[in-house]
Amino acid sequence: MADHQAVDSLSRTSSSTDDVWTVDKALVAHGIEIPENVTSPITFFHILERLKTTKRQGWLRHGINAGESIADHMHRMGIMVLFAPPSVRAAVNLDKCLKMALLHDVAETIVGDITPSDGVPRDEKSRREAITVDFFVDRLLGSAHGGDDASAAEMRAVWNEFESGTIDGVPDSASPERAFVQDLDKIEMLLQMSEYERRHGVNLDEFTYSATKIRMPEMRAWADEILAGRVKQTTAAGPTVASREQQDEYYGK
Numbered sequence: 001m002a003d004h005q006a007v008d009s010l011s012r013t014s015s016s017t018d019d020v021w022t023v024d025k026a027l028v029a030h031g032i033e034i035p036e037n038v039t040s041p042i043t044f045f046h047i048l049e050r051l052k053t054t055k056r057q058g059w060l061r062h063g064i065n066a067g068e069s070i071a072d073h074m075h076r077m078g079i080m081v082l083f084a085p086p087s088v089r090a091a092v093n094l095d096k097c098l099k100m101a102l103l104h105d106v107a108e109t110i111v112g113d114i115t116p117s118d119g120v121p122r123d124e125k126s127r128r129e130a131i132t133v134d135f136f137v138d139r140l141l142g143s144a145h146g147g148d149d150a151s152a153a154e155m156r157a158v159w160n161e162f163e164s165g166t167i168d169g170v171p172d173s174a175s176p177e178r179a180f181v182q183d184l185d186k187i188e189m190l191l192q193m194s195e196y197e198r199r200h201g202v203n204l205d206e207f208t209y210s211a212t213k214i215r216m217p218e219m220r221a222w223a224d225e226i227l228a229g230r231v232k233q234t235t236a237a238g239p240t241v242a243s244r245e246q247q248d249e250y251y252g253k
Contacts, residue, residue, distance in 0.1 A: 014110070016139075019174070021124075021128050022131075023110060023132055023135045026110045026111070026132075026161040027068050028112065029131065030045050030050070030110070031111075032047060034139070035227070037143075037182070038140055038141075038143055038144070039144065039146075040144055040145070041140070041141055041144045043140055044136060044140045044141055044144075047109050047110070047136075047140075048072075048106075048109060050108075050109040050110075051069065051070045051074070051105070051106070051108070051109055052069055052070075052071045052139055053069060054069060054070050054108065054109075054112070054113060055067050055068070055069055055070075055077070055113075056069065056070060056072075056073060056113055057112075057113040057114075057115050057118075058113075058115045058117075058189075058207070059113070059192070059196065061117065062196075062202065062206075063200075063202065063203075063221035064196050064200060067192075067196070068192060069112060070105050070108050070109075073105070073188055073189075073192070074102055074104070075102075076186050076188050076191070077101040077102075077104075077181070077184050078098055078101045078102050080101075080184050080187070080188065081094060081097045081098045081101050081181070081184065082094070082098070084097070084180065085218045087218055088180055088187055088216065088218050088219075091176045091180075092176045092177045092180050093210060094175055096158065096161075096177045097177050097180055099154075099155075099158050100158050100159075100161070100162045100177060100181040101181050101184065103155055103158055103159050103162075104162045104163075104181065104185065106133065106136070106159065107128070107130075107132040107133050107159070108129075109110060109132075110132045110135070111125075111128045111129050111132055111253060113145055114128075114171055117235075120195065126163065126164075129163070130160075130163070133155070133159050133160075134156070134158055135154075136152070136155070137152045137153065137155065137156045141155075161175055161177065161178055162178055162181060162182065165178055179215050182215075183214045183215060183216050183219035184219070186210045186211065186213060186214055186223070187214070187219060187222050187223055187226070189207060189210060190207065190208070190210065190211060190223055190226045190227065191226055193207040193208070194226055194227075194229065194230045196229075197230060197231060198231045208227060211223045211224075211227060
């Protein structure tokens with residue numbers, strides 16, 4: 001596979017019709033070859049390696065070059081699911097939440113880690129990720145095990161629920177599993193932010209704004225504890241107006 005940073009430009013937006021992002025173009029740029037007849041999930045498993053080797057871009061932009069990978073982020077989220085407060089456990093299906101935590105960024109194997117500062121509109125980011133998941137399910141996994149494996153369809157359903165709240169084709173933004181795991185997505189980032197501040201002596205105030213997007217009271221309590229325990233390394237004015245606007249676009253207001 002090609003060097004991941006060399007093809008990072010694929011995650012950026014373009015005004016040219018010829019440069020409209022497609023899965024096939026991304027595969028070529030990443031140096032990924034897909035066998036003509038896929039009959040097992042092995043090709044998909046190889047592609048998943050990119051989750052282990054692709055660094056989370058937000059930290060790179062702040063000078064943290066040996067930062068976490070996408071897989072690092074999802075792995076800790078999966079463990080965090082297992083320690084949900086009792087009130088959350090009573091309200092959600094933990095098995096589904098665990099799957100959601102492990103799958104929510106799976107499209108980034110091909111799409112890349114698009115951040116709020118990249119300038120890619122939310123709808124375009126969603127389009128790229130949705131067609132990537134469709135590619136995995138329909139072209140890579142649909143014929144696995146003789147086409148008799150429901151796991152691929154379940155992956156798409158869980159991913160769709162996390163991204164859009166859609167359950168069995170019906171929009172349901174009130175999904176408690178979605179709310180919980182989306183909150184964990186932000187909390188894991190806040191944990192990593194505070195750890196990098198302590199380790200590298202930097203101020204990462206820009207990332208604190210994501211805490212305002214956390215919805216569940218139990219998860220807000222976790223976020224408050226993380227923020228209260230930060231070691232402030234430098235004096236900063238907090239997230240800029242531009243940064244807040246970018247995150248509003250990325251996460252939704």
